[in-house]
Amino acid sequence: KAERDEKLASYFKFVMTRNPLERILSAYRNKFENHPIDPKVSGVFDEAKIEMIKKCRPKVYSRWENSGRTIKVFPTFNEFIRYLDSHSYYELDTHFRPLQYICHPCVFQYDFYANLKLMPGEFDRLFEKFNIPQNSFRNQPAAHDTGSLMPKYFTKLSEAEKKMVYRFVHQELEFYYHIY
Numbered sequence: 001k002a003e004r005d006e007k008l009a010s011y012f013k014f015v016m017t018r019n020p021l022e023r024i025l026s027a028y029r030n031k032f033e034n035h036p037i038d039p040k041v042s043g044v045f046d047e048a049k050i051e052m053i054k055k056c057r058p059k060v061y062s063r064w065e066n067s068g069r070t071i072k073v074f075p076t077f078n079e080f081i082r083y084l085d086s087h088s089y090y091e092l093d094t095h096f097r098p099l100q101y102i103c104h105p106c107v108f109q110y111d112f113y114a115n116l117k118l119m120p121g122e123f124d125r126l127f128e129k130f131n132i133p134q135n136s137f138r139n140q141p142a143a144h145d146t147g148s149l150m151p152k153y154f155t156k157l158s159e160a161e162k163k164m165v166y167r168f169v170h171q172e173l174e175f176y177y178h179i180y
Helices: 002-010 020-031 044-056 058-067 077-085 121-129 146-154 159-179
Strands: 014-017 112-115
Touching (some): 020 077, 020 146, 044 058, 044 077, 077 159, 112 121
Parallel strands (some): 014 112
């Protein structure tokens, strides 16, 4: 424990943060949306896709299971929200877990919190601290603004699903808005 504490005290520790609602939507879009279920592929996200389809659309799942072929179906955002709600944080892949269950900001004292929404300015501050040339990040293409897509997805959730989202991210939202 003493060695760990010594290392933690001497390391520069930073966390990249993001609006939790945007993070959930981005994770869904990146891992599930428009990614069909392929029986030849078996990974963490494929298992989650299958679980969501099996639970929410059993007839579709049954047809797929008996065919042995790739099907052009993927979980909806609503199904993804129900999936998150039906699992403990620690059962979920780290792409989906709230920040406090990955980085433990209440346990560790971080030196820097960077907000993804404020990039590349946040990187400028980090690069300056470590004497990294500022233009090394500037040539990267801009990421899609997930925030602008939030109404399209979140307005389609039922009241029960909105409550699920709130239960899932309320602590992370409090932390996020506390530091920004």
